[in-house]
Amino acid sequence: MSTATLADALNDALPQTQCTRCGxxxxxxxxxxxxQGEANINQCPPGGAEGVVRLSQLTGRPALPLNPVNGNEGPRQLAVIDEAWCIGCTLCLKACPVDAIVGGSKRMHTVIDPLCTGCELCIPICPVDCISLVNVTGEATGWQAWSQPQADEAKERYTFHRQRLKRDADERSARLAARAQVLAQEAGLPVPGADSKESRIAAAMARARRRSGT
Incomplete structure (x- = not known):
């Protein structure tokens, strides 16, 4: 099995909480x-002991106890926002790897319970400490507190989350570039990257502004 193929199989065997506790x-x-042989198979607390066994079977490495440095196996936690204290800063929206939090700027936020992976990444980012965690699986831990369908959905949502962030960043860069082109043209300055798509858009916008007299 090639390294890339093994990486695909290993990724499919992970719980996809995207919690970063593995390091x-x-x-x-x-x-x-x-x-690539750069990490041990016992660094995923959400997967727990069963997760280590899954990775052991794929890699042929011996199963090891979960490394306490990365955390302990436990029940799945659900993030809960105290809506009375939420200030709508949107920091938790940006931190959530699966877009399980909804809300607008300066407006109350809330967690979509079925989508939350319990990654805890929203906790330290909240400036008013209005997010807490609650146990939603009782004594069930690791893969007993999670399921493959949930992991598959979380992986899809994380992929979409990353694509959305890239799209938003690209669109913002394009807007800034277009604005810079317009300002340069209006000031009679050389337009950098005149052959670029952004420059052509900026030129069209400038012509339209001149025609409209704005």
Whole structure:
């Protein structure tokens, strides 16, 4: 099995909470590190002991106890926002890797319970400490508190989350570039990157502004 194929299989075997407790930025990065021999198979607290066994079977490495440095196996937690204290800063929206939090700027936010992976990444980012965690699986821990369909959905939502962030960043860069082009043209300055798509858009916008007299 190639390293890339092994990384795919390992990623599919992870719970996809994207909690970063393994020491990597997401489940995929951890899977790649394992496949390349750069990480141990016992660094995923959400997967717990059963998760280590899954990774052991794929890699042929012996199953090890979960590394306490990365955290302990436990029940799945659900983030809950105290809506009376929420100031609508939107920081938790940006921190949630699966877009399980909804709300607008300066407006109350709330968590979509079925989508929350319990990653805890929204907790430290909240400036008013209005987010807490509640146990939603009782004594069930690890994969007993999670399911493969839930992991699959979380992976899809994380993929969409990353695509959305990239799209938003690209659109913002394009807007800034277009605005810079317009300002340069209006000031009679050389327009950088005149052959770029953004420059052509900026030129069209400038012509329209001149025609409208604005």
């Amino acid at each position: 990597y930025p997401d489940c995929r990065s951890y899977a790649e590190a394992i496949a």
